[in-house]
Amino acid sequence: MAKIGIIGAGTWGTALAVLLNNNGHEVMIWSIIPEEVEMLRTKRQHEKKLPGVILAPNIDVTGDLEDAMTDKDILVLAVPSPFTRSTAHSMRAFCKEGQKIVDVAKGVEEKTLMTLSQIIEEEIPQADVAVLSGPSHAEEVGKCIPTTCVVGAHSRETAEYLQNIFMSKVFRVYTTPDMLGMELGGALKNVIALAAGMADGLGYGDNTKAALITRGIAEIARLGIKMGGIPETFYGLTGIGDLIVTCASVHT
Template structure:
């Protein structure tokens, strides 16, 4: 049995706390919101974020960060990506040398273009930082539906340790050394999911959704491999797998926000209606900056940014995507000119 601290009491933090508790671990969940801690302690259910899922009495909730971090075998950082750096900075004085922190959020910091694990390492250099990602909606994990994810770490030892901590009969965990690829896939797919939601909001069909998923993973892979991620990662669970579920699922906050934008809402109105952090909005500008820095073509990402921040209509963005100059699907494939 491990003693685990979960930082963040939203849907994902709560779902993983339930999973770890079911695996026999002692779990303490921290939230910065005192009212949220009191509600969860008393009601034993997160009615707004994970309704219908009962929380066992063995799980402890607190707003005391020090007690949630100190003397824990490992920590799960589950705050939304815009709050990762500040939370890590607050945690740092209590984190022991070599203590494992597994980040489970997805995003890229716009100002620095750093992934979440890079931000955590910068704020907590003494930590052993890992990531957990994959096609895994909290609503389904909380209900115990079969799910498969990947743990990325700098060492095999850390990855395999976390694999044993999380894995059970309904939650299968693979390991990978490609932390960068895992994080880029998990972050950039949120931007593509916004586009998929926009297409749904405009009333487009399955053909459009399939096109966005397929060309979206092409964009993610082009940038990701240029940055040092591995093509196997983008072809796997945290690339195409996570992209499919986020573009298609009714649980996806990014797809839902895109849907509302496609129906005519502004970005701000859509985010207010979703009532949760829409991480693709925060990653969109960073993705465009990275594409420019690494000289990679990302037309879907460009159009998402234009709709979100430049006032372009969703219909015009789709039109421009469709009417771009014709090109080969895979430029590296040779023609047999003798035929």
């Protein structure tokens, strides 16, 4: 059993709390929003963002960041990407040497074009940072619908450790050293997904969407490889897989 602090109580943070608790780990969720903390404590669900996904009684909820981070084996950073830097900056003072931090948000920083793991490493240089990504809607993960993701880390030891933490009968996890490729795939796919949504709005059909997805992943791969990603990454779960689920989903 691992002690896990989930930093962020939105859809992804709440869904992963359910998954990790079901896996037998000790889970605490942190939110900066007092009303959100109270709702999760009393209602045991996020009524606004993830209704119907119930938190078990043994999942703790706190508004104290230090409390959420103290004596934790793993920290899961689940805040929206625009708040990654500010949250990581606040976390630094409470972060021990070698602390494992798993980022589960997607995107790049607008001003610097840094990936989220790069931001975390810059703000918390003592941390061992990893990434969890893939075609994974929180709405489905929270309801234990079969899902497959990838953990990326600098070392195989960290990747395999986290793989075992997150893996379950309904949540399959693979590993890769290509954190950069994973994060670029997860961020760049949103551009193509917007085009797919526009095609739907214009009344176009499956032919159009298929063209957007296949030509879109080709462009994503070319750019991602040029930026340093591994080609195979873009044709796997965190590339084409994430693109398909985003373009085709009712959740997006």
